[in-house]
Each structure stands twice: as C-alpha cells, then as structure tokens.
Amino acid sequence: MGRGGHAPATEDPAKPMFVCICNALKDRELAAASHGARNVAEVFRRCGRRPKCGKCLPDVAELIEAAREDDQGAAKLAAE
Numbered sequence: 001m002g003r004g005g006h007a008p009a010t011e012d013p014a015k016p017m018f019v020c021i022c023n024a025l026k027d028r029e030l031a032a033a034s035h036g037a038r039n040v041a042e043v044f045r046r047c048g049r050r051p052k053c054g055k056c057l058p059d060v061a062e063l064i065e066a067a068r069e070d071d072q073g074a075a076k077l078a079a080e
C-alpha cells in the first residue's frame with residue numbers, strides 16, 4: 001500500500017505501537033523497562049519520563065504483569 005492509503009484492518013504485531021502518547025513511548029520501550037519493575041512509576045522513571053494524562057497507565061500495568069509472567073516462566077525453565 002502506498003502513501004495515503006488506508007490502514008490495514010489488523011495491526012501488524014511486528015510494528016512498534018505508541019502506548020503513551022503524552023511521552024511518545026512505544027510498546028517495546030515500555031515492555032523492556034517493565035522487566036523487574038515494581039510499579040508503573042518505576043517504568044516511567046526507567047524511561048526518563050513522567051506520566052501526564054494517565055490514560056496509558058492500565059496498559060503499562062499490563063506490560064509489567066506480562067513481563068513478570070515472562071520472568072517467572074524463564075526462571076521456572078532455568079530451574080528445571
């Protein structure tokens with residue numbers, strides 16, 4: 001599709017996506033900062049930013065939970 005075309009109906013999972021519009025933070029950057037983070041504020045601190053409007057906070061909390069599950073899965077595999 002060339003410039004000016006319509007966006008595809010489904011998102012390309014390989015394509016980075018903005019999660020925090022206020023700080024222009026993409027999913028990959030936030031996901032990387034989520035590993036080992038205890039809370040949303042810590043993720044923002046690691047990215048060198050501060051939350052503003054707060055609309056993205058539930059999504060960042062989900063990234064923390066996903067990172068926690070990944071880390072637990074990796075630890076479980078390493079222990080086997």
Ligand code: FES
Nearest residue numbers: 020022052053056
């Ligand atoms: S979208 Fe993240 S603080 Fe506004």
